[in-house]
Amino acid sequence: MFIYQKIKSLVVDPDGIYYLGPKGSFSHEVALKIQGENYVEQDSISSVFAAVNKNNGIGVVPIENNREGPVNDTLDNLFHEDEIYINKEIEMPIRLVLAGSSYTKITSETKVYSHNHAIQEAKRTLQKLGITRVIPVDSTSRAAILAKEENALAICSEFAAKIYGLKVIKSDIQDGINITKFAVISNNITLEGDRSVVLFTVPHKPGGLFRVLQSFYERNINLTMIYSRPLKEIPWRYYFYLEYEGRYMDELMQSMKSNVEEIKFKGSFSFLYDNARF
Amino acid sequence: MFIYQKIKSLVVDPDGIYYLGPKGSFSHEVALKIQGENYVEQDSISSVFAAVNKNNGIGVVPIENNREGPVNDTLDNLFHEDEIYINKEIEMPIRLVLAGSSYTKITSETKVYSHNHAIQEAKRTLQKLGITRVIPVDSTSRAAILAKEENALAICSEFAAKIYGLKVIKSDIQDGINITKFAVISNNITLEGDRSVVLFTVPHKPGGLFRVLQSFYERNINLTMIYSRPLKEIPWRYYFYLEYEGRYMDELMQSMKSNVEEIKFKGSFSFLYDNARF
DSSP states (O other), rough: HHHHHHHHHHOOOOOEEEEESTTSSSSHHHTSSSOOEEEEESSSSHHHHHHHHHHHHHHEEEEEEETTEOHHHHHHHHHHHHHOOOEEEEEEEOEEEEEETTTTOOOTEEEEEEHHHHHHHTTTHHHHHHHHHEEESSSSHHHHHHHHHHTEEEOOOOHHHHTTTEEESSSOOSSOOOEEEEEEEEEEBBOOEEEHHHHEEESSTHHHHHHHHHHHTTOOOOOOEEEEEEEESSTTTTEEEEESOOOOOOOHHHHHTTTTTEEEEEEEEEEOOOGGGG | OOHHHHHHHHOOSOOEEEEEEEEEEEEEEHTTTSSOOOOOEEEHHHHHHHHHHHTTOOOEEEEEEEEEEEEEHHHHHHHHTTTTEEEEEEEEEOEEEEETTOOOOOOOOOOOEEEEHHHHHHHHHHHHHHHEEEESSSSSHHHHHHHTTTTTTEEEOHHHHHHTTTTEESSSSSSSSEEEEEEEESSSSOOOOSSEEEEEOOSTTTTHHHHHHHHHHTOOEEEEEEEEEEEESTTTTTTEEEEEEEEOOHHHHHHHTOOOOOEEEEEEEEEEGGGGGG
């Protein structure tokens, strides 16, 4: 409950909370933890960023998964949208259920819809149940919508099953550990918290990245995430996405500035764990 | 022609050249530049790695695109398959055509199939031609197969159009710069060439990555690509994929070894440009 309180205190009457849809998505589930009145689904990560910009709202997007790595669209939008900052990160375990309409019996004809990643993770359960007709779709919430068909099931979240009126047949069917980090974004920068994100480009010469990392090493700061992403129009040139333990420090920024070409500080914020993980 | 000669000299009677299919894919086009007799399509990157291992063959897989970034499946397989090495990298411009059966006339009913990335890149051309019925499929070669339907077109490579007997209606319809790097892989390590790849993990403490990069900085070695990828079963821990200018150096390896937890050298090799780029 402690975490829920903390998130509530973040919100100051936003003009909408925009999340990556469709309804019933994991982003939707995270968005509902934020106090608000107007929850609006968007069909892409770029649309969430655009809606936040346009309406001075709050956005919820996935940023990293422990199996798949970074969510490229989120990183690229953070780099290109200068007026959007990270206000919170929320870690959420991806728990999957098998669900269908209440009269579905599993037979050799039963179809199962899900996102390809979820299918991979539920492989063992599907084998045990003798299910072989598996149809990949673009999200687990889309799967829940399609599971309303006759003799069809979905691998989705318990939340999506509830939203679309499906009955849960089997819970926790995922193999292994699967956690997604979500970012809460807005046009307001925050400078307090235990995590910070900074994006930058370095000169293309020996030691380019090394010199930037030196600023962190000399201050004994731990990096929690570093990804490189292509600049697209200039082949084989990159920007870096770096998350570190600690808050904004003017002196650290000054030290970095002497070794970067471009630098964008994206905020200091709290890193929250979803209760359900423990 | 110089490049083609070079690639020929690479091959010593392999037991099959395995590429990411379907037939007509860009990997297929690259595979055909390698002299051989037995070209075999595979339905996933992991299958290419498995086939190379099983048959002591040669594999062709995409490794990086200047817009999309790294091809995660290729990086992860290189990290997990200890006996597979990179023998060449080949850079290929992704040029797209609009193609269909010879009697297709563009009307408001005309469907266009393609991979989502290719659709994005051909947006302006589609607008000019007044085409609005666009159907995303999982590859440009799959699009070429589907374009055999009545009143359908594909956005695909000229090569795919040729393989599937389509007529090219418009060439070079891509916007912007789009280049993919492909890796030629096998069970044999090569130690000569102007590029090298090494994969490693670092201790999770301040300066972990910094100390490894120091080995390169002190030797004035330029990094051409560095990506981090999750270790999956241990959340928020990573391995690094690093490509540098230069060949294998025993002394550099020794220097790195004192600062890494795990290290896998994946070979030194030539970096080739496809002629068509110039």
